[in-house]
Ligand SMILES: Nc1ncnc2c1ncn2[C@@H]1O[C@H](COP(=O)(O)OP(=O)(O)OP(=O)(O)O)[C@@H](O)[C@H]1O
């Protein structure tokens with residue numbers, strides 16, 4: 001398979017940067033991206049945080065589809081693509097252009113992994129997302145499935161149907177299904193790692209060590225991006241705090 005992400009937007013004139021975190025559930029993405037956000041803000045840079053499956057516009061229909069078990073792999077994929085496109089066109093792309101450090105907790109690679117595991121053709125999924133710019137850096141938090149699952153399930157009484165990949169009939173036991181599903185997603189990430197220029201961070205390290213490794217990769221991206229004088233952003237968009 002040789003599909004490449006082709007962008008209809010030129011990144012060349014962008015003044016900001018796009019930093020993406022990827023990895024299986026529980027790999028530590030949100031923990032790390034939150035710390036990166038605080039760090040970049042402390043340097044006086046303007047940041048914007050966005051996460052997978054969070055667009056207000058599509059949220060209702062996705063949760064209704066999930067609740068009623070109505071989604072097929074294709075409709076599941078397209079609804080998530082709509083969520084992404086909404087956030088992309090409204091926030092991600094304009095803010096990169098405006099000089100922000102945009103921090104994405106999951107990006108198109110999450111769709112590539114999950115939708116392919118659900119049975120969509122990789123070349124098709126890549127085409128659906130072909131409008132999206134390539135990130136400046138993709139931090140891939142690599143962690144064995146068992147460790148990640150233990151982190152996630154600690155203190156949780158159950159896993160949700162789609163989260164566990166129950167729609168794939170992998171097992172009647174949600175926990176077993178979740179393990180198999182996450183294992184397959186991990187396989188997809190590992191395949192992508194060979195062609196999508198991931199920066200691998202060892203997700204088994206402690207939080208501080210992973211943060212240090214992540215900052216080291218982002219440091220070279222900072223030069224050339226204008227800092228605000230106050231160290232705080234003043235824009236009309238939602239920023240993480
Ligand atoms: N390096 C680490 N060592 C041990 N526990 C960690 C580490 N990093 C994060 N955790 C803990 O593991 C759990 C999952 O972390 P986090 O929410 O950052 O993962 P995630 O990749 O964002 O997961 P998801 O994909 O489900 O959103 C949290 O309880 C977090 O505190």
Ligand SMILES: [Mg+2]
Pocket residue numbers: 029030031105
């Ligand atoms: Mg998370």
